[in-house]
Amino acid sequence: MSLTDIFATRSSRMKASEIRELLKLLEQPDIISFAGGIPDPNLFPMDAFREALAEAMQEPGSLQYSATEGYAPLRSWLAEQMTVLEVPCSAKNILITSGSQQALDHLGKLFLSPGDTTLLGWPTYLGALGAFNAYEPRYDRLDPGSNRAPEDFAAAAAENGGQVKMAYLSVDFCNPTGVTQTRDERLQVLHMADALDCAVIEDAAYQSLRFDGEALPPILALEIAKKGDIDKCRTIYCGSFSKTLSPGLRVGWVCAAEEVIQQLVLQKQAGDLHSPTLNQIAIEKVARRHFLSHVATIKSAYRARRDAMLAALEKYMPEGVDWTRPEGGMFIWMTLPPSMDSQDIFKTAVEEKRVAFVPGSPFYPDGTGANTMRLNFSNANEDMITEGVSRLAEVIRAAMAA
Ligand code: PMP
Numbered sequence: 001m002s003l004t005d006i007f008a009t010r011s012s013r014m015k016a017s018e019i020r021e022l023l024k025l026l027e028q029p030d031i032i033s034f035a036g037g038i039p040d041p042n043l044f045p046m047d048a049f050r051e052a053l054a055e056a057m058q059e060p061g062s063l064q065y066s067a068t069e070g071y072a073p074l075r076s077w078l079a080e081q082m083t084v085l086e087v088p089c090s091a092k093n094i095l096i097t098s099g100s101q102q103a104l105d106h107l108g109k110l111f112l113s114p115g116d117t118t119l120l121g122w123p124t125y126l127g128a129l130g131a132f133n134a135y136e137p138r139y140d141r142l143d144p145g146s147n148r149a150p151e152d153f154a155a156a157a158a159e160n161g162g163q164v165k166m167a168y169l170s171v172d173f174c175n176p177t178g179v180t181q182t183r184d185e186r187l188q189v190l191h192m193a194d195a196l197d198c199a200v201i202e203d204a205a206y207q208s209l210r211f212d213g214e215a216l217p218p219i220l221a222l223e224i225a226k227k228g229d230i231d232k233c234r235t236i237y238c239g240s241f242s243k244t245l246s247p248g249l250r251v252g253w254v255c256a257a258e259e260v261i262q263q264l265v266l267q268k269q270a271g272d273l274h275s276p277t278l279n280q281i282a283i284e285k286v287a288r289r290h291f292l293s294h295v296a297t298i299k300s301a302y303r304a305r306r307d308a309m310l311a312a313l314e315k316y317m318p319e320g321v322d323w324t325r326p327e328g329g330m331f332i333w334m335t336l337p338p339s340m341d342s343q344d345i346f347k348t349a350v351e352e353k354r355v356a357f358v359p360g361s362p363f364y365p366d367g368t369g370a371n372t373m374r375l376n377f378s379n380a381n382e383d384m385i386t387e388g389v390s391r392l393a394e395v396i397r398a399a400m401a402a
Contacts, residue, residue: 014133035357036376045290068274071284085218089255153192183217318393333374349392352395355391
């Protein structure tokens with residue numbers, strides 16, 4: 001007998017991420033990698049954190065257990081920031097989480113019984129699939145602009161023995177596609193969720209990283225405008241400091257109706273009691289003092305890298321290859337002709353040209369999308385980006401000619 005024989009059924013849906021396995025291969029220094037999805041560590045606000053952490057150590061309770069809801073001054077600052085984003089709310093609508101990834105896990109736990117349906121865009125953030133999979137859901141495809149009726153989604157969910165419980169969206173500069181949902185698409189999701197009586201999980205991890213174009217209100221803001229009060233809303237906003245200040249400190253937040261926050265507090269209490277006290281105090285100090293100026297610095301660096309990648313794609317990619325033109329974030333999504341497989345391209349690109357990206361199919365819950373790939377532009381300088389895209393174009397051109 002092996003213990004694997006008695007693992008709970010949910011463990012069978014939790015597989016090693018192909019992407020993490022791939023990324024391990026890419027640690028050699030001569031590889032130009034567009035594969036990661038991480039901020040440039042050279043842009044971390046090191047001095048600000050050095051100072052804030054030293055001050056945080058002076059605060060009573062900095063090494064002690066603390067409230068599950070989170071560090072009160074941080075919750076208040078976030079409530080002010082959410083209000084600036086047209087989400088009027090107070091600290092009671094904010095829960096601090098250990099990254100927004102933890103929020104996704106808790107939301108899966110809160111809403112999904114085995115067989116329930118989650119609606120999501122295809123492709124979707126791999127980490128969301130990882131978080132939700134443990135709760136054994138069924139996925140259905142929610143395409144912006146599609147005219148599939150809510151009753152259709154409800155009937156398909158019922159046929160599979162469950163109910164549509166939530167719609168999950170990475171709304172701004174989506175990981176992996178870089179695409180932003182328009183105002184109409186956001187309203188359409190709300191309309192659909194109202195008709196289905198399900199939650200909307202608004203993943204806003206990249207929200208602050210807009211380089212150009214018009215800033216759009218969060219889905220939660222649109223819902224408050226309609227219903228008058230956050231406590232009447234079904235949208236649950238998940239924010240993160242990972243893409244702006246530091247991913248390693250693991251600080252994110254949920255902004256939602258108080259009744260949802262209260263239930264999440266009970267779950268978080270059972271899960272990890274609270275997020276690290278010292279990290280929350282330090283994040284609060286750095287955010288209050290430097291958030292806007294620091295975000296302006298990283299946006300200008302990432303904007304130049306995005307521009308370099310778009311220019312290189314335009315210059316080097318052969319006819320028949322298409323890509324998105326994101327207004328912010330960290331990713332461009334590329335689509336090859338339908339007959340091509342980006343896993344084959346990946347192998348040749350890494351082995352022969354020392355350039356890497358992430359093949360697209362793992363981002364599709366049904367494993368399709370073989371001809372797609374994700375390119376990250378936040379973690380290489382402009383010269384490396386130009387060189388890497390030119391190498392990648394050579395591999396694609398050769399494969400097309402074969
Ligand atoms: N959502 C999206 C869309 C992401 O890309 C990420 C990080 N890759 C997360 C959530 C989780 O980030 P964190 O837990 O660091 O806040």
